[in-house]
Amino acid sequence: MWSRRVFVFTMSLFIHILACLFGMGSWVSINGLWVELPLIVPQIPEGWYLPSYLSVLIQMANVGPLFITLMHRFRPGALNETVVIYVIISLGMVASFLLAFFWKETLLVVGVPRSVALLLLTFFLSTVDCTSSVTFLPFMMRLKPQYLTTYFVGEGVSGLLPALVALIQGVGVVHCNNCTRMINDTGSVSLSYELQAHYQPANFSAGVFFFFLSAMMLVCLGAFILLNYHPAVARERPNARYPNGVLEKGEAAQMNPTEQKTMIKQSDIKPKSCFGTGTYSRIQVLYMFFILAWVNGLTNVVLPSVQSYSCLPYGNSAYHLSATMAAVSNPLACFIAMFFPTRSVFGIGAYIIGMAVLSPCPLLVNETSGTFLIVGSWIFFILTLSYVKVIIGVILRDEGHSALVWCGAVVQLGSFMGAVTMFPLVSVYSLFLSGDPCNTKCP
Numbered sequence: 001m002w003s004r005r006v007f008v009f010t011m012s013l014f015i016h017i018l019a020c021l022f023g024m025g026s027w028v029s030i031n032g033l034w035v036e037l038p039l040i041v042p043q044i045p046e047g048w049y050l051p052s053y054l055s056v057l058i059q060m061a062n063v064g065p066l067f068i069t070l071m072h073r074f075r076p077g078a079l080n081e082t083v084v085i086y087v088i089i090s091l092g093m094v095a096s097f098l099l100a101f102f103w104k105e106t107l108l109v110v111g112v113p114r115s116v117a118l119l120l121l122t123f124f125l126s127t128v129d130c131t132s133s134v135t136f137l138p139f140m141m142r143l144k145p146q147y148l149t150t151y152f153v154g155e156g157v158s159g160l161l162p163a164l165v166a167l168i169q170g171v172g173v174v175h176c177n178n179c180t181r182m183i184n185d186t187g188s189v190s191l192s193y194e195l196q197a198h199y200q201p202a203n204f205s206a207g208v209f210f211f212f213l214s215a216m217m218l219v220c221l222g223a224f225i226l227l228n229y230h231p232a233v234a235r236e237r238p239n240a241r242y243p244n245g246v247l248e249k250g251e252a253a254q255m256n257p258t259e260q261k262t263m264i265k266q267s268d269i270k271p272k273s274c275f276g277t278g279t280y281s282r283i284q285v286l287y288m289f290f291i292l293a294w295v296n297g298l299t300n301v302v303l304p305s306v307q308s309y310s311c312l313p314y315g316n317s318a319y320h321l322s323a324t325m326a327a328v329s330n331p332l333a334c335f336i337a338m339f340f341p342t343r344s345v346f347g348i349g350a351y352i353i354g355m356a357v358l359s360p361c362p363l364l365v366n367e368t369s370g371t372f373l374i375v376g377s378w379i380f381f382i383l384t385l386s387y388v389k390v391i392i393g394v395i396l397r398d399e400g401h402s403a404l405v406w407c408g409a410v411v412q413l414g415s416f417m418g419a420v421t422m423f424p425l426v427s428v429y430s431l432f433l434s435g436d437p438c439n440t441k442c443p
Contacts, residue, residue, distance in 0.1 A: 011232040018223045018233070019140070019147045023154025024161070025220025026132040029092050029125040030058065032162035032213045034304070039169070039206050043104055045113045052423065054122060055301075059419050061126030062412050064088075065134040069409040072134075072402065085135050085224060092128035093217035095121045100210035133408035141397065141404060143227070144236055148397050149334055152390045156330030163327040165212060170203045279399065292392045292407065293414030295385045300411075301418030303381065318371045322378040329379050333386035337394070 033054070041050055071079045102117035109116065140148045227233050280288070389411075396403040 012236070015143070015147060015227075015233055015236050016150045018227050018230075019143065019150040020154035020157065021219055021223035022227060023136065023151040024158045025089060025092070025217055025223075026136050026155050026158055027129045028158040028162060028216045028220075029096055029213050030129045031159040032096075032165075032209065032216075033122065033125065035162050035166040036206055036209055039202050039209075040103065040118075044115045044118065045106060046115055050115075053119060054126075055305075055419050055423055057119065057123045058126040058130065059416050061123060061130045062416055064127045064131035065409055065412045068131060068134045069405060072405045076402075081135055081139060082228065084131070085139060086221075088128045088131050088135065089217060089221045089224060091124055093214050093221060095124040095128070096210050096214035096217055099125075100207040100214070103206060103210065130412055133411045134405050135408070137393070137408045138404040141400070142237060143233070145394065145397055147236075148394060149337055149390060152337070152393060153331045153334040156327075156332075156334055156386065159330055160327040161216070162213070165209065168203065169209060170200050288392055288395065289406070289410045291388065292410050293417065295388045295392075296411045296414035297418030297421075299382065299385045299389070300415040302422055303378075305422045318375055322375045325375060326378045326382040329383040330386045333383045334390050336383075337387055337390040 034051075037051060041047055044050065046053060068079065068084070099118070099121050102121070103115070105115070105117045106113040107116045108114075136151070137148075140151050393404075393407060396407045
């Protein structure tokens with residue numbers, strides 16, 4: 001009996017690990033590209049316009065999830081979900097591998113050098129990651145509900161792992177060095193002393209980092225293969241005796257009276273809507289989708305787009321600490337949701353955005369308490385919003401495969417709306433201003 005329990009626990013842990021590794025491949029490529037920007041930008045002709053281009057490319061890549069969602073809506077069952085997942089994981093692995101060789105290559109476009117290979121491969125990676133939202137989540141319907149939370153842990157790790165590797169790489173680490181300048185003013189020469197920002201050379205190249213991203217996609221592919229073919233996974237699939245909720249002949253008679261009464265009572269319950277199992281009314285479903293879109297708009301676009309503006313005024317250490325701890329908060333929120341699920345949650349990002357608007361001189365900029373406050377705010381808000389996302393995903397999982405397809409579509413819709421909102425504010429109207437990390441002086 002004891003050995004049987006150990007075996008069951010070991011197999012369950014094995015499947016949890018596979019679900020985590022599978023979820024890790026969902027956004028690891030684009031998350032990795034974002035954290036590598038400080039190393040890429042100085043070596044390409046687009047410079048710091050690249051983040052804006054990436055935002056546009058990622059939103060253009062939503063054509064992938066749009067196609068999948070329309071197929072599920074108008075041609076249900078016509079699309080082989082497993083084949084689609086194999087294709088997009090393989091595409092992500094190949095695109096990341098090619099980036100290691102061609103990310104610095106340029107071509108003349110209308111007489112201007114452009115990083116065509118980088119932008120094109122980034123579009124492919126964006127298509128892979130965006131499409132994963134409407135394919136990976138529905139696939140998790142094939143496993144028991146507890147593995148969905150583990151999948152969300154892996155999705156959080158897809159942001160944490162590249163951030164940790166980038167920290168080891170030394171991306172974006174800046175040192176302020178004294179610099180002396182000679183000023184010749186009307187024949188008199190004077191010396192001027194100031195601090196200049198010098199970025200520390202990376203411990204390994206961007207090409208090596210892209211090889212790492214390709215390896216992560218290979219790990220995701222291996223996990224997906226095992227989730228499809230390993231015998232232990234097959235034993236952990238939900239009971240599918242009643243796929244349509246209809247009992248076969250003779251099975252009702254084998255039930256005890258209590259089970260029969262329960263089935264009769266459940267069949268008498270009138271569905272509140274035609275969505276999923278009918279547990280939630282149309283208003284409740286729309287409310288959940290609105291919250292899901294709002295949360296993902298904040299976590300995927302709005303808050304990341306102002307992170308440097310809100311944190312860098314407090315110092316480079318505050319920026320790196322907030323970025324790393326925010327990445328840790330995502331999988332941590334999934335662990336919390338695993339043990340403490342609740343249906344009542346909230347989240348606000350007003351303080352973070354307010355500090356970004358006040359950049360380069362936000363509140364308490366010269367105080368240690370300001371650093372603690374901004375880093376703590378990032379941890380709290382990412383933790384809270386990630387928790388909301390996981391809980392809504394778990395709720396929709398109970399509503400069936402189609403509900404998870406729509407869940408992924410709404411996730412991408414929220415990100416799209418966030419990008420449409422933030423792109424003009426950051427890139428067109430310059431609402432947020434950055435300061436020199438060494439010479440910004442605030443009263």
